[in-house]
Amino acid sequence: MFEKEIRRKAKELLEAKTVDLVIGYTSGSLPFQARPILVSSPEDVGKLVWNHFARSNLARYLLPYRDSSKKIALLAKGCDARAVAVLLQEEQFPRERIHIIGLPCPGVISRRKLEEKLGEIKEEDFSWEENSFLFQGEKWEVRPFLEDTCARCRYPNPPLYDELIGEEKEPWRDGSVDYLKELDNQSREERWQFFAAELSRCIRCYACRNACPLCYCKECFAESDSPRWVNGVPTLSDNLFFHLGRSMHLAGRCVECGACERACPEEIKIGLLPLKVEEIVRENFSFEAGLSLEEEAPLLTYKESDPGEFIK
C-alpha cells in the first residue's frame, strides 16, 4: 500500500534537507496498530508504515512545533490534510514550514469489528489490499470493517497537499453506512437514552480532546479554574457539559476525522456530537471545514437570511 513510495519520499526529503522531520505512522507494540512516529534521520525511514490502522490524526502532532523553526513533512490522509488546512487558516502553523505528503485514505479498520466477525485474529493471518483483504486465504471487503467514523467519510483524498502518493479514491460513503443517520432515525427519547448511557461511561481522560488536531486551546474550559465550568468528577451531567461544550467550540471547525472517537479508551461513540454539529453547519450554512483556505469559518460570518425561526 504505497509504503515503499512513502519511505522513499521521506528519505528524499530528509536527505535533501527539504524538511527536518517527518511525522508518519509506524507499527505498534500490539497487532493491528499503527502509531505516530517522528522520523528525523534518513536511516529511520524504514520504520514508516501505511496501512488500515492509522487511527490518529497526525495534524495534532504539528502543534508542539509551532514555535520552533523546524520544517516538517506530514503524512496526511484526507482528514489530516483538512485539519492542517484549518490550522493554517487559524494561523496556528506557517504554511512554509509544512510539507504535506497527501495519502488517499483506504479507511481505518476497527479491530473490534474484525474480532466480532472473524473471531480470534492474528496479524499473520491477514494480507491487506486497499479495498479488500485476505484472512486465512479468504477474501473480504474492507468496507464492513471500517470504523464508524470512517464508513461515512466523504473526503478520503487530501484537499491540500504538496505531493500525493497513490491514486485518488472514491469516497466510501454512499449514504448506506452512516451511524449518524441511524441515530437520526430514532426518536428523541431513544437518542437521549443512548447518549445518557454512552456519556455516563466517560471517564473524562480527555483522550478525545487531546487526539483532536483542532482542540489546541492552551487552557481547555473543562479544566479552567476561573471561571470554573465543571468539576473533575465524571458525572453524566458534567460529561455532557464537556462534550457539548467541546462540540460547540468545534462548530464549523471540525473536519469530521473522528480521531476523538477512535481515541476513546472506553469506546464511547463520542464523535457523534461534533459530527452532528458539522451536519447542522453543512446543511444550514453550506460550509465544510478544511476544504478551502479562503472561505471564512461559518461562525465568524453570517447572512441576513440565516435561519431565525427559533428566535421569538
Place this chain on the structure above:
Amino acid sequence: MTASELEVNNPYLPILLPIAEIIEETRDIKTFRLQGDSIFSYLPGQFAEVFVPGKGEAPFSITSSPTNEGILEFSIKKMGVVTTALHRLNPGEKIGVRGPYGNGFPLDKLKSHNLLFVGGGIGLAPLRSLINYVLSPQKREEFAEVFILYGARSPQDLVFKWELEKWEQREDLHLLVTVDRGDNSWQGRVGLVPQVLKEEVKVEAGEWQSIVCGPPIMIKFTIKALLEMGFSPSQIITTLEMKMKCGLGKCGRCNIGPFYVCQEGPVFSYDVLEKLPEEY
C-alpha cells in the same frame, strides 16, 4: 491491615477560625492573623492549607513564630482564585486551616550558629517565622549572630515594613534592606539581592548557616553567590514552593524526584537539593 483499629480523624477537615486582623503589606500582599486556642502547634518553616468556604483551598507558609502562642499568620499575595477571595475578606470572617505540614527549618542544625537570612519579596514570609523565633526572648540565647538581607523589586514591594523597623532598632542583629529599583523617596540601598550579598555581606562562611527564600531566579543566583562566598552546600538552606493539594504526601503532584515537598520539604538544604532533578 496495618492501620490500627483506633478511630482516625479526617485529615482533610479544616478548623474554622475568625480572622483577627488583616495587615496590608503592599498593593497585592496582605497578612492575615488568626487567633484562637484551637490553633495547632507548629515549627518555623512549616505550612498549612487555608480554606476559603465556597472558593477553595491553597497551601501557604506560616509566617508567624510559634513562640507567639495562639497566633497564626499568613502573608498572601493575590495570584489566583483562592488568594483573590482571601484578599476580599474582612476581619471577623472565618476561614479554615489544616496543618501544620512539612518539615520546617532544621532547628537543631541551626542552634548556636550564626544565621544569615536572605529573603526576596514575599519570600521573607517563611523566613520571618524563623527570624522571630530566633529573636524571641526565650530562644535568642540558643543562636549566635543574626544577619538579615532582604530585598524587593521596589520600595512599595517590601513586606513587613512595620517589623523591619523593629528589627532595625535591635542591636543583636544586622539588617540590610535593598530594592531592585528605588524611587524618589527611597534613601536606602539599590541593587539585586545576590549582588548586595556578595558586595556588602562580609562573613566568614565557616561559622554561618544561610537560610534563603524568594523567587526561583533569586534563589538560584543567591545560592551561586553563597557558594562563591565559601558556603558549603550543607550550609545553605532554602524553602521551596510547589503546587500542592493535600499536604499529606498522597495527592502525588509536589514531588521532586522521590521527595514530596509537602512531606520531606518544603525546607531543603542545598546539598540535598543539588542532587535532585531540576523539576521545581
Place this chain on the structure above:
Amino acid sequence: MSKGLVTKEKWWKWLEDKKDRLFLSERAQKRYGSWFPPEVKVVKNGKEILLPSGEEMYRYFWAGEEWKVEEGEVNTAPLFFFSLPCEARAIIEITDKVFLHEPIDKNYRQRRKSLSLGILACLQPEPTCFCSLVGGGPFWKNEEALFLVPRKEDIYVEGEGELLSYSEEGGEKVKQEIQTLQKEVESGLPSPLPSYFSQELYQHFEDEEWDDISWHCMNCGACTFLCPTCYCFDLSIEGRLKGFQLRSWDSCMFPKFTLHASFHNPRPTGKERVRQRVMHKFSYFPEREGNFACVGCGVCVEKCPVNWDIREAIERMVEKIDRLRA
C-alpha cells in the same frame, strides 16, 4: 491459613447472602463471570470502590451567620471484591501503602476496613500482561485475601474464613494439579526486573531517551485513570454557599497537575510528565515503599489511544542500564 476444594453448589450457597455486596473486576468477569450471580457489581478495578472518581471529603455551608464544616458518612457495610491477582496487588501493595500510611486517609480506611478481597488466579494472561516483570504473578496471593482457582466443577481455595468451612480436603492430587497449572501459566511470562533497576533508573533522569520515549504520547489521562494503582487526586470545591470539598481523580499527564498559580510549571511538556509517570512507578515509589507502583496488568497498554507502551520504555531503560553496567 487452610486450603481445600469448594464444590459449585457450596460456592453458590456461600454467595447466597452476599449477592448485593459483591464486586467483581471487569477483567475477572470476562474470565469468571459465570461463577458470580447477575447482581454482582462489575467495576473496572478496586480503585472504583476505594478511591471513587469523585467523593466528598467534607461539607461546608453558610449557617446564617457563619460558615460551618462537617464530615460526611462513609458507607461501611461489608463488601467483597473479587479480582485478578494484579488488581488485588494494586490495593495491597500500592494504594494501601499510600492511604493507610500516616496520616491515615479516613475515607479510604473506612472503606478498606469493610472490604474483603478474593483473588482469582489468572489462567489466561493476555498479550498486554506483564505482572511477572514487576514482582507479581498469575498466582500471586496474600495472607489477607482469599485465593481461588476456579476449575471445571469446583474451586480450589486458600485462605481463612467462612468459605473454608465449606471446603473439603483436596489432597495431594489437587495440590499437584494446581502446581502444574501454575507452572504452565507462568512459563510464557517475562522474568522479574533486576533488583537494581529502580535505583539505576533514577540515575538516567536526564537522558535524552525520554524525548523519544515520550514523543507520541498525547498526554491524555486514559492510562492513569484506568490504572488500578494510579491514585493521584485533585481536591476542589463544588458549591458556593453550601457545598463540598471534592476529591476527584487527577493525572500526572495533565499540564494543570503541577501548574503553579504563578503559571510556572515544573513539568511543562509531555516529556517531563511521561518521565514522571514512569519514574514514580519504577523509581520513586519503590524507593519509598519497597515495591513498584505498577502491577503489570497491562490495562494502560491495552487502552492507550496511540499505543504508548510502558513496557517499551522500561525495556529500553533496562537495556541501557545493562549495557552501561557491562
Place this chain on the structure above:
Amino acid sequence: MKNDWEPKIVAFLCHWCSYAGADLAGISRIQYPPNIRVIRVPCSGAVNPLYILKALREGADGVLVSGCHPGDCHYLSGNYFARRKFFVLHQLLQWLGIEENRVQFSWVSASEGQKFSQVVEETVEKVKKLGPAQKLVKEFTFHV
C-alpha cells in the same frame, strides 16, 4: 411541592435593547412573572453557549437569551453572529433531546416593553410545563 414549584430562569439580556426593554416594561408597570434573574450582557453575541449550559448546570430551570432585532445591533452585527451560534446549539440540543425548550431566544428592542413581558410569560410557561431541570444539573452522589 409540585404545585408550589416556580421555575428559576436566568435571562441574558443585551445592554442596548432587551435590558432597556425590560426596564421599559418595569417603568410602564407591565406585569410579567417574577421568575427571571437578569444578567446584563454587552451584546447577545457575547453570550457563549457555555454560559447557557452553566446556568442549567448550576440549577436554573430555564435560560432566556435576548438581544436586539436583526439589523439593530449596537455593534452592527453581534446579534447575527449570535443567531448562527444559537441556531447550532438549539438544533443540537433538540437532536439530543435535552432541555432545548428550556433555552429560549428572543429579539426585544428598547421600546418593546410589552413584548418583553410576553416573552417572559411564554418562557415561564414552557419551562413550567417541563418541570424542574434535570439533565444538565450538576449531580453528585457518593460512590459506595
